[in-house]
Amino acid sequence: MRVILAEDLYLLRDGMTRMLQAYDFDIVAAVDNGPDLLEALVREKPDVAVVDVRMPPTFTDEGLQAALQARRTVPGLPVLVLSQYVEQLYARELLADGKGAVGYLLKDRVFDSDQFIDAVRRVAGGATVVDPEVIAKLLTHNERKGPLSELTPREREVLSLMAEGRSNVAIAERLFVTERAISKYTSNIFAKLGLPPSDDDNRRVLAVIAYLQG
Amino acid sequence: MSGPTATSTPPVPVPWRDRIGERLTAMGRGAALYLVTFEAVAAFIAVVFAVTLLGIGVGVLLVPPAVIALRRVADRRRRLARAWQGIEVPSPYRPEPAELRDGVAGRVRYCLWALTDPATWRDLLWSFSDPFVGGALALIPLALVLEGIYGFVLTALWGPLTRAGFDDWYLFVHVTPANASFAWATSVVGAVLIVTGIGCAPALLRANGRWTRKMLAPTAAAAMARRVQHLTETRADAVDTSAAELRRIERDLHDGAQSRLVAMGMTLNAAARLLERDPDAARSLLLEARDSSARALTELRDLVRGIHPPVLADRGLVDAVRALALDSALAVEVTADPIGRLEAPIEAAAYFAIAEVLTNAAKHARTERVRVEIRHGDGVLRLTVTDDGVGGASASAGTGLRGIERRLATFDGTVAVSSPLGGPTVVIMELPCASSLPRTSTSSGTA
Numbered sequence: 001m002r003v004i005l006a007e008d009l010y011l012l013r014d015g016m017t018r019m020l021q022a023y024d025f026d027i028v029a030a031v032d033n034g035p036d037l038l039e040a041l042v043r044e045k046p047d048v049a050v051v052d053v054r055m056p057p058t059f060t061d062e063g064l065q066a067a068l069q070a071r072r073t074v075p076g077l078p079v080l081v082l083s084q085y086v087e088q089l090y091a092r093e094l095l096a097d098g099k100g101a102v103g104y105l106l107k108d109r110v111f112d113s114d115q116f117i118d119a120v121r122r123v124a125g126g127a128t129v130v131d132p133e134v135i136a137k138l139l140t141h142n143e144r145k146g147p148l149s150e151l152t153p154r155e156r157e158v159l160s161l162m163a164e165g166r167s168n169v170a171i172a173e174r175l176f177v178t179e180r181a182i183s184k185y186t187s188n189i190f191a192k193l194g195l196p197p198s199d200d201d202n203r204r205v206l207a208v209i210a211y212l213q214g
Numbered sequence: 215m216s217g218p219t220a221t222s223t224p225p226v227p228v229p230w231r232d233r234i235g236e237r238l239t240a241m242g243r244g245a246a247l248y249l250v251t252f253e254a255v256a257a258f259i260a261v262v263f264a265v266t267l268l269g270i271g272v273g274v275l276l277v278p279p280a281v282i283a284l285r286r287v288a289d290r291r292r293r294l295a296r297a298w299q300g301i302e303v304p305s306p307y308r309p310e311p312a313e314l315r316d317g318v319a320g321r322v323r324y325c326l327w328a329l330t331d332p333a334t335w336r337d338l339l340w341s342f343s344d345p346f347v348g349g350a351l352a353l354i355p356l357a358l359v360l361e362g363i364y365g366f367v368l369t370a371l372w373g374p375l376t377r378a379g380f381d382d383w384y385l386f387v388h389v390t391p392a393n394a395s396f397a398w399a400t401s402v403v404g405a406v407l408i409v410t411g412i413g414c415a416p417a418l419l420r421a422n423g424r425w426t427r428k429m430l431a432p433t434a435a436a437a438m439a440r441r442v443q444h445l446t447e448t449r450a451d452a453v454d455t456s457a458a459e460l461r462r463i464e465r466d467l468h469d470g471a472q473s474r475l476v477a478m479g480m481t482l483n484a485a486a487r488l489l490e491r492d493p494d495a496a497r498s499l500l501l502e503a504r505d506s507s508a509r510a511l512t513e514l515r516d517l518v519r520g521i522h523p524p525v526l527a528d529r530g531l532v533d534a535v536r537a538l539a540l541d542s543a544l545a546v547e548v549t550a551d552p553i554g555r556l557e558a559p560i561e562a563a564a565y566f567a568i569a570e571v572l573t574n575a576a577k578h579a580r581t582e583r584v585r586v587e588i589r590h591g592d593g594v595l596r597l598t599v600t601d602d603g604v605g606g607a608s609a610s611a612g613t614g615l616r617g618i619e620r621r622l623a624t625f626d627g628t629v630a631v632s633s634p635l636g637g638p639t640v641v642i643m644e645l646p647c648a649s650s651l652p653r654t655s656t657s658s659g660t661a
Contacts, residue, residue, distance in 0.1 A: 053528075054528070060527060060528040060529070061528040061529065083524075084515060084518075084524070085515055085518075085519070085524045087524065087525055087537050087540075088537065088540040088541060089525060089533060089536055089537040089540055090525075092540075108508050108511050108512075111504055111507070111508060137541060
């Protein structure tokens with residue numbers, strides 16, 4: 001799988017390069033600033049890009065801007081954005097185009113290499129992966145307002161796992177219930193949130209996230 | 215009741231009824247202002263009396279209260295200037311000495327403070343001269359109108375009045391039994407006087423305002439002295455605040471990330487020793503160390519967020535407030551001018567002020583809807599936070615608002631709160647700041 005890596009700290013870039021190579025990824029470019037990243041993304045059109053938000057030249061949200069712009073040029077280009085902080089505002093901007101194949105995770109998540117690599121693969125496969133911390137914030141702050149208040153605790157749990165990009169099978173495994181039970185929960189959730197049911201995992205998550213944030 | 219400014223340049227024709235109403239209001243205010251001169255004269259007499267008693271010592275005790283009474287009168291007049299004449303007249307006084315009134319030396323010093331402030335002497339000059347100049351100007355319209363009414367009275371009753379010994383001259387009209395048929399002339403002159411009186415009322419009220427400002431506003435030197443005083447106070451506040459902030463950060467680091475790293479080092483050390491003998495235990499220690507590092511990261515993240523929020527650094531005030539709104543437990547609606555980047559300290563001050571107001575609203579307002587408005591124009595950044603909660607907030611009651619006031623004062627910013635019981639609460643914060651670089655919040659990607 002061809003991957004582009006953007007990270008300005010040498011140690012992290014080096015470490016992630018080795019980790020990705022260990023999992024048989026083919027690193028086509030490893031860049032350390034925004035303009036180079038944008039150029040590489042548009043030129044190489046990789047299967048997935050792993051991008052740090054804060055990079056030179058301005059050390060603000062270079063990586064995010066480059067990713068957003070690349071996706072305007074190459075719609076649906078899979079990008080996994082990493083950051084020291086997760087912000088709902090940025091998650092919303094990443095998800096706004098509704099094309100999926102987007103991830104937004106805390107940098108700490110690379111500690112657990114299996115889970116991290118799994119997230120990279122899922123983003124490459126078109127899924128939406130949002131950091132649990134973003135989801136947790138959304139859920140706690142929306143507890144008392146909006147349609148989320150109508151969900152049962154169990155339904156919330158299912159919703160947050162869905163937003164993390166997990167399939168019904170994975171959610172069922174995680175909660176020790178059958179897949180059928182999960183699909184019942186999901187259709188309940190969609191009914192309560194007023195979303196038409198659909199078979200496409202990714203689309204559903206996008207719809208839910210967009211709904212929560214809209 | 216829009217004061218004299220409304221009469222100067224009406225862009226659309228104002229209904230005549232309103233125009234006359236305005237002029238009558240101006241006349242009434244002018245007359246009321248004349249009443250203030252009596253107070254001023256009384257205070258003048260009190261101060262002069264106290265000063266003359268300085269020779270026998272009692273004056274030392276009497277001067278300060280007399281001067282303070284005079285200042286109260288003058289301050290009332292300054293407030294009236296703002297309310298009725300739309301003229302801002304700041305107070306020019308030096309602050310009271312910090313330690314006070316104990317023993318003879320303290321009394322003398324207090325008295326000296328009252329007497330050496332140049333503003334005291336300017337106040338005296340004003341209180342003495344106002345009845346003849348400013349007050350007189352303001353009274354002219356009403357005097358003209360009353361004289362005019364007397365003209366009408368004379369026409370009707372000149373016979374009985376002159377017989378009763380009243381003056382038979384009315385201005386330049388001499389009414390005698392010989393020209394009794396011209397008695398209507400006093401009515402004509404009276405009408406002219408009334409019209410003139412009402413007509414010139416706003417102009418004279420404005421003239422009075424200019425006079426008042428000249429007499430009561432601080433001189434350039436006094437204004438400078440106050441400025442220095444203000445800067446000294448706010449600088450002290452700023453230093454205190456940042457020192458407290460540094461201590462908090464130091465404590466957080468010490469109790470949080472730092473101690474976690476120590477624990478992590480120890481865990482790793484133990485794991486290294488167990489590696490050969492008990493690989494399973496070593497593995498679980500390593501996992502523990504990993505979790506520890508994750509927790510340390512979380513704590514550092516929260517700390518940094520409190521020092522300088524990432525979105526604020528990345529995108530500036532507006533997007534940072536939007537992010538804040540998304541994270542808030544309240545439903546916060548943000549409307550903003552595209553203001554680009556401001557100076558970093560201003561951005562931070564504005565951001566934390568809004569954050570504090572939102573926290574207050576979440577805690578006390580018992581509401582779920584808040585509106586935040588960010589406007590920038592004429593060199594002023596204006597932040598308005600409105601909630602439809604229970605109201606009853608005030609800067610004096612809550613430490614939160616007081617803290618915001620102090621924080622913004624460092625930048626010459628101000629906080630105004632309107633919060634009647636039952637709501638809504640409106641907090642308006644203003645910060646003077648120069649126009650920003652034309653870099654908007656979303657154009658940073660193409661460099």
